[in-house]
Amino acid sequence: MTDAADQLIDGYGRKLDYIRLSVTDRCDFRCVYCMAEEMTFLPRARVLSLEELATLGETFVNLGIRRIRLTGGEPLVRRDIVSLISKLAALPGLDEVTLTTNGSQLGRYAQALKKAGLKRINVSLDSLRADRFAQMTRRDMLDQVLLGIDKAVEVGFERIKLNAVVMRGHNDDEVLDLIHYAQQRNIDISFIEEMPLGQISSHNRQQAYCSSEDLRQIIENKYPLISSTDTTGGPSRYYRIPGKPGRIGFISPHSHNFCASCNRLRVTAEGRLLLCLGQENSIDLRAILRRYPGESDRLESSIREAIKHRPEGHQFSFDDQPQVLRFMNMTGG
DSSP: OOOOOGSSEEETTTTEEEEEEEEOOSSSSOOOTSSOOOOOOOOOOGOOOHHHHHHHHHHHTTTOEEEEEEEOOOOOOOOOHHHHHOOOOOOOOOOOOEEOOOOOTTHHHHHHHHHHHHEEEEEEEOOSHHHHHHHEEEEHHHHHHHHHHHHHHHHTOOOOEEEEEEEETTTTHHHHHHHHHHHTTTTTEEEOOOOBSSSSSSSSSHHHHOHHHHHHHHHTTTTTOOEOOOOOOOOOOOETTOSSSSSEEEEEEOOOOOOOOOEEEEEEEOOEEETTTTSEEEEEEHHHHHHSTTOOOHHHHHHHHHHHHSOOOOOOOSSSSBBOOSSHHOOOO
């Protein structure tokens, strides 16, 4: 049991036990809802080293974090990512290390990831149609992703979940196909409302918005949905289809924001601790790591002080100017 003094609790009484570490802002895709087609990525000197990421992981575990999810960009394009997972998975007191990936490199890394101690994996998959997949990701790599998912199933992670960002007029007609695909492999799937992060020109976010309630109606026109009490520590609200394998989740940052129960923090690829996904409140952990190497007490006290200023929540809107200018590849979701 974690002593109460070792737990992170914000000013609104929310216990924080889950952190998402972005290991890189780079990605081999250019998804239309995530980043611009022409991207300028961070100079490598501004990105946290693997050693710095491992130090942060250990520090947050000492502060009561029990789940670490590695994100990007695309985490599997980061050199030696498997060694980082091995170090984090060995931390006493950590329940699990998980990963979110676009699946492009899973065929190469699935076995090594499992051996390193990765327990669960989320794979982004927005379309099963090659032309549409290429349009949404700006890369013609659907076959490679599907092979990677099958390899992950073969390797036998404790749980695999697909994540699909659903956009009206783009892929909302594939919801049932994606559910069928997941059920064939006995894996979960979550449908996500698009988040207005970063300035884009590829589509009109307000016109493309598809709410979780819209998606439930699409599904319930064919299948009954039964609410599930299952949780994975994240924001998904899960349902099951009677007699069918796998769970169906909905992540609703617009229509049912989950701020009141939010238990997570995020660290960007350049080491900024984000106190809220939908706001710019943050502190620079990289500066502390590099200015005061080895001073774990200073790092921990800086994090504790920052948590006191964590905002109550966010309020996403579809204004012409997004509230948050950073792209999702910097945040890791």
